[in-house]
Amino acid sequence: MAETTRQTRTAHQLRMLSDALDSGRLGPVRRLVNTLSPAEIGNLLESLPPTRRNVVWGLVDTEDDGEVLLHVGDDVRESLIAEMDPEEIVAALEDLDIDDLVELMDDLPEAVTEEVLRSMDRENRERLEQALAYPEDTAGRLMNPDVVTVRADATVDVVLRYLRLRGELPEHTDRLYVANRRRQYLGQVALSALLTREPSTPVNTLLDEDQPAIAVHTSANDVANAFSDHDWISAPVVDGNNVLLGRITIDDVVDIIREQAEHRALGAAGLDEDEDLFASPLRAMRRRALWLGINLTLAFVVASIIGLFESTLEQVVALAVLMPIVASMGGNAGLQAMTLTVRGLALGQLGGGNVRTLLVKEITVGLLNGVLWALVVAVVAGLWFHSSMLALAIASAMVINLACAAAAGVSIPVVMRRLNIDPAIAGSIVVTLVTDALGFFAFLGLGTVLLLK
């Protein structure tokens, strides 16, 4: 509901665009598009089916092209780059900061990469090559080498004169970094301190030494957590010798935070967070086929468990009618425990002794809900098929399955994490396998024992 305004606005834009594109009048489209910010254009392009997307992409001002490419998912980015000439790409990347260029370089055709490097001056080329040498998803890839440093022995007045000489500051500069002659990081001075103190104040009395610098090999996720733990706007990045290499700013961190959570929301359905809403069906099919194939294999495992009870099912067909209930309730309870555990793992809240505490809590919750719904299901099933033994079988199977589902929901992601398997992606399919298999086995097994002589 709270998202309605934006949705309405986009829907309105999309309709206007649609009409204009249908009528072939591209002038109004161009005008509409170029009133938007690069991020909004990116969002708009992601909302358009491929043919229209390409038409609109051709109308975007060349100077915005680079920024727009930064604001779309990998799949859409690839499709946009495929529409551009090498010269257009080089022109689009011209005005980007090093950290943004680094993000795009991996998605460029190799020929273009070389062209881009050739078109840069030596200093920037070296900076770019250096940044690309750091592993993906580390602070080294996120940082921008454009940093303003001052000396600790200067006064506010000297710094102000230096800044007036220098002119512009890099975007999102909220603090200047204080470094020694060897560029080693000593601390920071907030712009607000420079503005509110007397000109004669020495910089070293304004020094904030509390904010530690980020090591260049820190993972992107740890960088994001540090930013949100400390409410930073920017943070300095240093190498092993504490030498200032660059600066990470909140705008890039917001993207990481969004992606972290997206990854969990989409991963649970076997989707990639970079999936294009309007990918070609063949491409989308190939992306999802593997997941469905794994699911099919597991479904056959479950079917073979049911197959063990063929003769029971022949004699008591009510078991076939009711068995999906047990599996479905187990699946839901298991996914609830799993979702909570995956979040706990992602936020670094699980580890040490508290996994066991969580396991005990979740199994207790499973037992409580198991008993509650077992009673309900026993009454309904007993009345439906006029059999108290059937009621007993389904009720017991329900309690067993909900308790085991809770145990599986906690332990499977924890074990996966230890094995370096991403529980956000693999977790749901394995937990469902366990709850299905166990649900059918428990119910049909109990049915065999209780209902057949």
Add this chain to the structure above:
Amino acid sequence: MAETTRQTRTAHQLRMLSDALDSGRLGPVRRLVNTLSPAEIGNLLESLPPTRRNVVWGLVDTEDDGEVLLHVGDDVRESLIAEMDPEEIVAALEDLDIDDLVELMDDLPEAVTEEVLRSMDRENRERLEQALAYPEDTAGRLMNPDVVTVRADATVDVVLRYLRLRGELPEHTDRLYVANRRRQYLGQVALSALLTREPSTPVNTLLDEDQPAIAVHTSANDVANAFSDHDWISAPVVDGNNVLLGRITIDDVVDIIREQAEHRALGAAGLDEDEDLFASPLRAMRRRALWLGINLTLAFVVASIIGLFESTLEQVVALAVLMPIVASMGGNAGLQAMTLTVRGLALGQLGGGNVRTLLVKEITVGLLNGVLWALVVAVVAGLWFHSSMLALAIASAMVINLACAAAAGVSIPVVMRRLNIDPAIAGSIVVTLVTDALGFFAFLGLGTVLLLK
């Protein structure tokens, strides 16, 4: 994997804490806890079972209490507040900004709310009451009234002298707002512009009029989208007459962005994003019972569809063995289409004519994957039960179910959104109902037609 460092660190902290708490030596615990930032303490408290959580909470420095309360989920916050005396609560809230206080007020016992209001000076009390008058999840609740304004006709020099007189600037101030005599918003001046320009420069030549002010009734989600569309650090908030009311800063926006995505990740499993990892089992059970109850009701609907085919199942027990395969594949394919659609809706990318395009694309993907896996399943099922008619039945049911699952996955969340039902929460359970019901009906129906004479 990328989250390992933080996890390792937390696990280490948790183990140290555990050992110290076991031995009853609270000194080391207190020292460890008070080296952490409020957000880190919040994260730590969320990682602890209730008894230990209360012990550690008692050791947190009183001056950090308020900030820590801001950095935990609603459930944990409630449990922490329950441990405090009214005077402790009042003391903890003393140093908080108005926007932070607003966030906490709803969770306080009524007696304490009054106490807090009484303890404030008149100006702050009025500001707080004014902020509380805005609806939840709007810009009015997020803003902080503490704003620095300057006049357009001043020079940089005059502004600098004013700032030195004023002393401190509010946290995360990256721009000063320019307003007229009636406090109407005219534009902004970046701190970096004040630092890099000559003292004689008039403020109105530095004025950035591009960034529009946020209307006070804008939804929190739209605020978050605007911040990430424009890479803002802060933004001014105005009323209907363009009068400056306050300022929203990126730190609060990051929290909203995180919550938006959390909501989708947890909502799909019927969980609330504020759920406490270590809630008491009874409380957790009650929270989840409703979801499981709805699921049970729907499972009975599905069972009653299977019940229609009792006599078929009695004659061909293989159908009972294989039927969960069709349902499970449909469920997975449906959830994939749904997850993508829910994200598209949340990001404002769906609306106008493109829903139909997405529907066509997803049904095509469903058909392609349906045909692919139908062939596989037909071969395996045919060989298993030596029946080509059974193979034909399951293959056809698979294609039908995957195509319909895709259609349901797109259309159900879109319709829910139009009806103002949150698809992130209700979507998965309804899509699964459709794919289960349809999977069983198609397979058992086709089985009846093809296998029984």
